[in-house]
Amino acid sequence: MKIVMLSPYFYPHTGGTEKYARDLATALIQEGHEVTVITNNLPRSKNAPAYEILPEGIKVIRLDAVDMFYYLPVSTQFNLKMLEGYDIVHVHVPPFSFLRSVAGRVKQPVIVTYHCDVTVSEKYFGMPVPRWVVPPFEGSANAYARLLLPKADIVYNTTETYAETSPVLKNLPHRVIPIGIFYDKIDEAQKRLGLTPEKKNPRQILFLGRLAGNKGCDYLVKAMPKILSQFPDAKLIICGDGEEKGHIVDLVTQLDIGPAVTFLGTATFDRLVELYYTSIVYVFPSINRLEAFGIVQLEAMANYTAVVASDIPGPNAVMEPGKSGLLVPKQNPDAIADAVCSLLADPEKAKAMGKRGRELVETKYNWKTIVKQVLALYEEALMKKRK
Structure with a gap:
């Protein structure tokens, strides 16, 4: 199976989503599948190449991009032709830029890993964030997510306690697959x-x-x-x-x-x-x-x-x-x-x-077990597309 992952950030950018995407890609490759990650080339200071193959066998395509505001990458290089030849499109959100580009617009099944709600931290650099900022920002982000996610074939997150308290997921069909570790x-x-x-x-x-x-x-x-x-x-x-x-x-x-x-x-x-x-x-x-x-x-x-x-x-x-x-x-x-x-x-x-x-x-939390759960979602989505 040929899988393309769309991840707003990826190695050498560091964070939980980036680690999850890399580990899942590695587990899929170990099961005999081919994985390409399309991401934004951020942070620019890392000077990462536009294309490389990581030691695990992951092919990485990095697009020129800029970070607008906080944690909001924008690139004009992505286009749907880049997805031709793949069996599965697996999108990591938030941010939602890649999902916005593919939702309802590609023939392949779109699988979404919903990593977290868009949330404003209580403080930055030790300074409290004015509370009046929070409701309009989080509310608009949640509304946008609720608009986009139903266009995916399958959405999953990593724990049920998070999903059942999420203003986005609690009223949307979703699955739960935990994160693994090597x-x-x-x-x-x-x-x-x-x-x-x-x-x-x-x-x-x-x-x-x-x-x-x-x-x-x-x-x-x-x-x-x-x-x-x-x-x-x-x-x-x-x-x-x-x-x-x-x-x-x-x-x-x-x-x-x-x-x-x-x-x-x-x-x-x-x-x-x-x-x-x-x-x-x-x-x-x-x-x-x-x-x-x-x-x-x-x-x-x-x-x-x-x-x-x-x-x-x-x-x-x-x-x-x-x-x-x-x-x-x-x-x-x-x-x-x-x-x-x-x-x-x-x-x-x-x-x-x-x-x-x-x-x-x-x-x-063994990746050998968890990757089979993800592959089962892929197969389910492919079967639905064939009907």
């Missing part, structure tokens, strides 16, 4: 690094992700004084970069917890595996609907690490609360502190949760 690559890194259970640091807390307003890292930082009052030797590692970093660094200074917090910036794959594996708990404090799943939870569980996550639609359906991690109310430093302290106080409980998380990754 844990064999993680296993290889663990072996290469000599990581064994005794390498777990019973006082190491990890945040790993982009330092953006929706990620909620500042709420974890605000939880640290309470954590340190009970466990003075606790250490928080913050691995990532982004527009909120300056605000978070200032917050660490204001709270006078500098010696307990380490900023690492970005890291290599092996270093990420080491950080996940050696931490006793990974904290996922995201706060809004820009976070619809949380691939980092899978990465933590694949490394036998317990997760403390915000109880928000989508991410709250990834792990098993009480078995592979703990859920806490969003934007609640006290609740984060209490959950983390409960695991620091009982490292064996934390390790047992990490082990259960690993079992969940192998059974539920």
